[in-house]
């Protein structure tokens with residue numbers, strides 16, 4: 306491990322809703338090393354955006370409430386210091402959002418928006434001093450310089466006719482072009498850390514690929530670090546160095562893209578990888594059931610009601626810590642207690658899943674952990690035997 310540029314520790318976020326208190330983020334730890342791209346992958350509603358919003362200092366509070374946790378950016382704690390958070394956000398962070406139509410203003414041209422961003426660089430409280438300085442004219446924000454910088458960035462994102470684009474309104478551009486403009490705008494403030502929340506979901510696959518390539522290019526060129534949010538494992542593999550698999554506001558598994566995709570360990574990751582449509586395969590296994598209700602989250606492991614390998618009396622009682630395996634892999638699943646080898650644990654998970662399926666797990670809503678005489682200890686024993 307090198308130097309973490311960003312570190313989230315034990316984050317807990319709750320929301321006050323009409324249905325009660327929703328305990329959405331439940332102890333998330335996450336680290337992004339300098340120059341690294343980390344993807345958070347998980348199904349809709351698992352808390353990816355809430356995590357990103359917290360990092361950006363953009364969590365709506367209320368209804369949101371950060372109940373616990375620390376956020377370090379280059380060793381500076383930000384969750385307890387709004388001023389520092391605002392400064393870091395302005396100076397060092399860049400954001401790219403999901404839907405360009407909602408993040409771009411419909412009433413300004415691309416050029417006007419880009420100039421605005423450059424002048425105030427995402428500052429929410431622009432003081433009279435800054436406005437005065439800009440009226441008087443600082444060298445670095447002269448009209449000509451701003452114009453050149455806009456053209457350079459639009460050019461870098463391979464936007465045809467950048468001069469012409471500056472005078473266009475977002476509505477006049479295609480989805481792919483809008484997303485490119487949004488990336489160009491995020492780069493204007495010369496950030497060192499990018500946060501992208503599903504920037505390509507609304508695009509068709511070819512355009513999505515182009516955008517991912519362009520984004521990777523910027524990240525490499527400027528030596529940026531990035532937190533990339535997606536529900537798509539394929540996208541994560543293309544863009545990220547490491548993947549954090551998230552389930553119901555908890556991190557299920559951490560590993561390199563290859564590790565997670567080639568040999569997912571957590572039963573949830575296994576389901577997630579299995580549910581990726583393959584061109585050569587029609588019959589695929591997904592994950593049954595839904596993300597739990599956050600006002601009454603399951604006890605123990607939050608995944609246990611849907612887990613094909615869940616063991617009654619264990620998984621519904623004990624919240625699994627993140628077990629560290631070799632090569633920076635971490636899995637929050639009781640199967641991996643006692644440093645079991647991934648291959649062996651996987652085998653057990655698979656056997657468990659088969660047995661559970663055979664014993665008639667109902668469709669749609671899972672029937673919860675299997676009543677079993679076999680405890681984790683005996684599973685472990687079996688695994689150790691298998692290892693020998």
Ligand SMILES: Nc1ncnc2c1ncn2[C@@H]1O[C@H](COP(=O)(O)OP(=O)(O)OP(=O)(O)O)[C@@H](O)[C@H]1O
Nearest residue numbers: 320329348349350351352353354355356365368536
């Ligand atoms: N402002 C809010 N008020 C109340 N609940 C919220 C708010 N924002 C998020 N939530 C809840 O937090 C949970 C996680 O939402 P989040 O948007 O982080 O999911 P996500 O993983 O980003 O999903 P998606 O892939 O659909 O974007 C959801 O149950 C959502 O209803």
Ligand code: NI
Nearest residue numbers: 353354355502
């Ligand atoms: Ni989201």
